[in-house]
Amino acid sequence: VTDVVASAVIAQLLFLQSESSKNPIHLYINSPGGSVTAGLGIYDTMQYVLPPISTWCVGQACSMASLLLAAGTKGMRHSLPNARIMIHQPSGGVQGQATDIQIQATEILKLKQQINELYVKHTGQNLDEI
Secondary structure (H helix, E strand, C coil), X not given: CCHHHHHHHHHHHHHHHHHCCCCCEEEEEEECCCCHHHHHHHHHHHHHCCCCEEEEEEEEEECHHHHHHHCCCCCXXXXXXXXXXECCCCCCXXXXXXXXXXXXXXXXXXXXXXXXXXXXXXXXXXXXXX
């Protein structure tokens, strides 16, 4: 999930909504993950548009892509038999002064909490199970 891919997916979601606010949108996911901010942009758009969104894992939905898979409309989330789904804690490389590192660590922990809450919301599982 890159900024370029996110921009294209967001544009498509908005276009498909403009074509019909009732017809389901099918989102096929085969991604190793990527940028958290780009992924959250797609996530927010998925929640914003009116049509139901059917998500399909084809191949893999890892990291941020697994959240997008989970964010599909309840009852419309699918995974093909040989697909792989993986979640993990956010990571990032940081350099700079100690205060810079501290700020980045705080931000990563906030993102972790935010993403965990989204998994809880969309899966109906408690955080310990996730």
